[in-house]
Amino acid sequence: MKNSPHTKLSDIIFAFLLCTVTVLGGLVSFGALEFFRHTEADRALIAWEMLQRRDFIVPHLLGDIYLTKPPAFYWILSLSFWLTGEVSEWSARLPSVIASGLFLGAHYLFLLYAGVRREVAVISSAVLGFSALFFRLSILAEIDMVYAFLSSMTLYMAYLSFIGERRLFLTLVAYIFLAMAFLTKGPPVLFFFACGVAGLFVYRFAGKRLRLAPFLLFHAIGIAAALLLIGSWIWAVAERVGWSDLYYHFHHEIINRITGQNGGAGKIRPFYYYIGSLFVGFLPWSLSLFGLYRVELWKRWLLSVLRRPLYIYIFSIVIPSFILFSLSAGKASRYLFPLYPFFSLLLAELIVLLPSNPKGFSLLCGAASLVSGAIAVIAPFIPFMLRYHLPSSHWLISLAFISLPFGALSYWASKRDGRQMVLWLCLCFLSLRVPYALVYAEVRNQTRSCKPAVAAIDRVVPRGDPIYILEMFERWVPYYLKQRGREVFRLSPLRVKEAANRNFIYIIIDGTEERWRLSQFLRASKKLTIIGRYTVKKRPLLLLKIPGKEASLFKPKRIYPTVTSKPYY
Numbered sequence: 001m002k003n004s005p006h007t008k009l010s011d012i013i014f015a016f017l018l019c020t021v022t023v024l025g026g027l028v029s030f031g032a033l034e035f036f037r038h039t040e041a042d043r044a045l046i047a048w049e050m051l052q053r054r055d056f057i058v059p060h061l062l063g064d065i066y067l068t069k070p071p072a073f074y075w076i077l078s079l080s081f082w083l084t085g086e087v088s089e090w091s092a093r094l095p096s097v098i099a100s101g102l103f104l105g106a107h108y109l110f111l112l113y114a115g116v117r118r119e120v121a122v123i124s125s126a127v128l129g130f131s132a133l134f135f136r137l138s139i140l141a142e143i144d145m146v147y148a149f150l151s152s153m154t155l156y157m158a159y160l161s162f163i164g165e166r167r168l169f170l171t172l173v174a175y176i177f178l179a180m181a182f183l184t185k186g187p188p189v190l191f192f193f194a195c196g197v198a199g200l201f202v203y204r205f206a207g208k209r210l211r212l213a214p215f216l217l218f219h220a221i222g223i224a225a226a227l228l229l230i231g232s233w234i235w236a237v238a239e240r241v242g243w244s245d246l247y248y249h250f251h252h253e254i255i256n257r258i259t260g261q262n263g264g265a266g267k268i269r270p271f272y273y274y275i276g277s278l279f280v281g282f283l284p285w286s287l288s289l290f291g292l293y294r295v296e297l298w299k300r301w302l303l304s305v306l307r308r309p310l311y312i313y314i315f316s317i318v319i320p321s322f323i324l325f326s327l328s329a330g331k332a333s334r335y336l337f338p339l340y341p342f343f344s345l346l347l348a349e350l351i352v353l354l355p356s357n358p359k360g361f362s363l364l365c366g367a368a369s370l371v372s373g374a375i376a377v378i379a380p381f382i383p384f385m386l387r388y389h390l391p392s393s394h395w396l397i398s399l400a401f402i403s404l405p406f407g408a409l410s411y412w413a414s415k416r417d418g419r420q421m422v423l424w425l426c427l428c429f430l431s432l433r434v435p436y437a438l439v440y441a442e443v444r445n446q447t448r449s450c451k452p453a454v455a456a457i458d459r460v461v462p463r464g465d466p467i468y469i470l471e472m473f474e475r476w477v478p479y480y481l482k483q484r485g486r487e488v489f490r491l492s493p494l495r496v497k498e499a500a501n502r503n504f505i506y507i508i509i510d511g512t513e514e515r516w517r518l519s520q521f522l523r524a525s526k527k528l529t530i531i532g533r534y535t536v537k538k539r540p541l542l543l544l545k546i547p548g549k550e551a552s553l554f555k556p557k558r559i560y561p562t563v564t565s566k567p568y569y
Contacts, residue, residue, distance in 0.1 A: 019105035050075075107156075123348040361418075402435060453536050
């Protein structure tokens with residue numbers, strides 16, 4: 001490619017090793033922990049039902065249409081279930097682990113092709129791949145890692161289409177990734193893409209370095225390809241569920257999350273939330289910013305990056321997106337994760353400036369030496385402080401994987417060797433996968449209490465009778481019931497008609513968030529029986545037995561609720 005450094009075979013090998021190490025590191029711990037986000041169980045249930053129904057157009061959850069997200073991630077999960085031959089926590093998390101490795105390898109190669117120095121490319125890859133948020137999302141059965149990979153590939157290809165030789169091919173590939181990212185999580189990637197292309201277009205057009213006719217032609221072809229892929233799915237869904245229902249889900253998932261109306265925004269947080277979120281998400285690398293307290297360094301950094309088209313492209317994406325997300329009512333750290341590759345590059349450019357500030361660099365090295373040394377020394381005493389009843393072998397292996405790399409990091413930090421510090425900090429982060437699997441997973445496992453409750457429900461409800469839920473927000477129990485071969489459905493208006501043909505039906509409700517449902521039904525009928533009381537995650541779970549003809553008294557919503565159950569009449 002023009003304007004890009006010659007990529008050596010060693011760079012390809014390094015990218016492959018980076019990908020392999022990331023995947024192997026994820027494999028150490030990704031199956032140890034049962035689902036601890038309720039949406040993990042949802043993703044697995046939807047993909048499982050998609051595979052059972054052989055319906056890859058309209059996602060369903062417990063028998064009901066569930067259009068909160070497009071289907072691409074569920075296609076990938078279904079493929080994982082089919083290839084592994086089972087539905088489980090590890091097979092549901094496998095796509096995220098593989099995507100994390102591909103993500104990191106692609107990021108490194110993109111930076112080289114874009115003209116970034118190898119030293120900065122290596123540090124940027126380390127900052128991205130060995131950071132707190134990447135660590136967490138790479139081993140979850142969640143959309144975020146796969147979506148971030150597809151979004152980043154879209155933006156990488158879009159930039160390379162401006163500077164590369166095979167511009168039509170790269171533009172077309174960018175739009176195909178754009179369509180796949182859209183079919184994974186919806187419209188946000190369109191905003192990222194539009195901002196990046198518009199910013200680079202203005203920059204190159206103003207500098208008279210853009211041939212307008214080929215640019216418009218290539219993007220017209222790309223838009224047509226993306227519209228064909230996205231439009232085919234939207235049209236197929238609308239034909240099945242109707243345009244009004246499709247718009248309802250779009251309005252609830254996108255518009256309400258931005259405006260905060262009707263509880264659709266999730267967690268309402270202040271506008272400055274993402275500043276702290278980025279700092280925490282990039283730990284421990286973000287701590288290096290404390291060594292850059294001289295204003296001259298920041299000025300030099302800003303002047304150097306603003307001269308290069310790559311950073312014009314990055315700022316044209318990052319600044320509008322950061323403002324939009326900050327002004328939106330609903331906020332979560334993972335919403336900004338698709339932009340982490342660009343933030344990691346900006347942070348890497350700052351990190352390489354640290355030696356230019358000897359006092360700040362020495363202060364940072366001293367702090368790193370003290371903290372990592374303290375971790376290495378204190379680690380052997382952790383079992384006595386926590387007093388968790390875990391196998392001694394788990395503790396011994398975990399302590400070795402904590403003490404040795406942190407001890408080495410302390411040594412090299414005391415020597416003020418920046419390259420060795422980066423290497424050992426990566427190894428420290430990678431080594432944490434082992435105690436995560438052997439200790440943290442055992443202690444943090446909040447869904448373990450689901451299994452005794454599920455076993456009890458399975459014994460009480462006669463085989464052959466379906467089990468219903470209403471608007472239960474956390475659906476671990478239905479997932480584990482399905483693992484036992486039970487039929488579990490949401491009691492929708494359509495299911496109410498089916499239930500009327502049964503003498504009795506069995507319903508599980510959350511004794512906290514759906515308590516109002518129980519009060520509502522007790523006022524309307526005296527034939528309800530509570531045949532089971534259980535505790536899941538320290539919350540009561542009730543198993544109800546009611547006459548099938550009285551199921552209509554619950555008056556369930558037609559469209560699946562996507563927020564915590566609240567009285568609505």
